[in-house]
Amino acid sequence: MSEQLAPAPAPAPSSELLQSAGDAEGGNKNWRKDKEEKEEEEAAAGALVGEEALCAPTALLSLSRKAPDQGPTESKLELHPLLSRWALWFFKNDRSRAWQDNLHLVTKFDTVEDFWAMYSNIQLASKLSSGCDYALFKDGIEPMWEDSRNKRGGRWLVSLAKQQRHSELDHLWLETLLFLIGESFEEHSWEVCGAVINIRAKGDKIAVWTREAENQAGVLHIGRVYKERLGLSSKTIIGYQAHADTATKSNSLAKNKFVV
Ligand code: MGP
Numbered sequence: 001m002s003e004q005l006a007p008a009p010a011p012a013p014s015s016e017l018l019q020s021a022g023d024a025e026g027g028n029k030n031w032r033k034d035k036e037e038k039e040e041e042e043a044a045a046g047a048l049v050g051e052e053a054l055c056a057p058t059a060l061l062s063l064s065r066k067a068p069d070q071g072p073t074e075s076k077l078e079l080h081p082l083l084s085r086w087a088l089w090f091f092k093n094d095r096s097r098a099w100q101d102n103l104h105l106v107t108k109f110d111t112v113e114d115f116w117a118m119y120s121n122i123q124l125a126s127k128l129s130s131g132c133d134y135a136l137f138k139d140g141i142e143p144m145w146e147d148s149r150n151k152r153g154g155r156w157l158v159s160l161a162k163q164q165r166h167s168e169l170d171h172l173w174l175e176t177l178l179f180l181i182g183e184s185f186e187e188h189s190w191e192v193c194g195a196v197i198n199i200r201a202k203g204d205k206i207a208v209w210t211r212e213a214e215n216q217a218g219v220l221h222i223g224r225v226y227k228e229r230l231g232l233s234s235k236t237i238i239g240y241q242a243h244a245d246t247a248t249k250s251n252s253l254a255k256n257k258f259v260v
Contacts, residue, residue, distance in 0.1 A: 081112075082110050083183045083189070084139070084181070084183065085110035086108065086109055086181060087107070087136070088105075088118060088136050089104065089134065090106050090132070090133070090134060090135075091133035091135065092104075100144065103142075106122070110139075119174070122134075125169055125199060126165050126169045130199055130201040131200070132199045133196055133197060133198050134196070135194055135195070135196045136194050137194030137209075141193050141194060143194055145244075145247050149193055152211065152212055152213060153209055153213055154210060154219070154241050154246075155196075155240065155246070156207060156208045156210070156222065156223045156260075158205065158238055160172075160203055160205065162201075162202075162203055165204055169206075175230055175231075176206055176208065176226075177195070179195075179230075180192060180208070185222055190211070191210045191212060191215065191218045192209075192222060193211055194208075194209050196209065209243075213243070216258070223258060223260040224260050237259050238259065239258070239259045240257050241253075242254070
């Protein structure tokens with residue numbers, strides 16, 4: 001774990017973070033109020049983000065974010081900035097709608113504390129229904145092949161067996177998130193766009209998306225560091241596929257451009 005991430009308690013830091021943010025009970029009341037207001041806003045806007053995924057993380061994030069000039073009693077939280085601002089997206093499969101219309105922006109964050117506030121207040125990936133995804137992308141990059149920062153890129157894909165959902169999925173996804181926001185890829189950090197987890201009955205998938213499928217050195221570096229970070233054995237092979245191949249594949253899996 002990088003030095004920047006060290007202050008974050010793991011793996012269940014929510015109560016600590018929220019308590020240190022101040023009056024936890026008052027916070028809960030505010031949270032419920034904020035949640036009701038947010039639900040009304042979403043209903044009004046027709047943006048129905050899956051209840052199963054969300055517990056008003058944006059409202060909770062505001063509890064932990066204290067302005068630095070709030071005075072000595074209220075500014076006890078020292079926030080630890082991340083190198084980039086990140087956006088969490090949620091996808092819920094509704095076949096009556098276009099793929100893009102099922103994609104919802106949940107929240108954005110740019111500090112270690114807000115990352116944990118977000119993580120602690122959304123549903124674990126293993127508890128989502130089949131067909132749902134989470135995606136964490138750098139702010140400004142949409143989690144789709146069509147985005148200009150993705151269209152020449154590809155993904156390192158970790159395909160899991162069905163039985164791994166209960167034993168390993170949440171751990172691997174959390175490691176993936178920390179891997180991303182820690183940005184320890186040396187000069188290749190700019191190449192990382194984000195990561196996606198697909199919850200699927202046929203077997204779940206986690207992937208790290210990078211920007212340039214033709215940049216062999218960068219892609220391989222990221223793949224090696226990622227594989228090591230996940231603690232995958234040398235016998236486990238993960239493959240990298242260009243989005244252009246995935247988007248036009250004729251069978252179930254696009255061909256691997258690289259493997260590590
Ligand atoms: P998926 O959700 O990535 O994988 O793509 P799944 O459900 O495991 O299916 P499989 O085909 O990999 O076995 C499912 C479908 O969603 C794709 O075939 C596309 O129709 C659509 N889709 C997925 N993504 C990531 C995109 C995207 O970035 N853009 C668009 N337009 N459609 C996408």
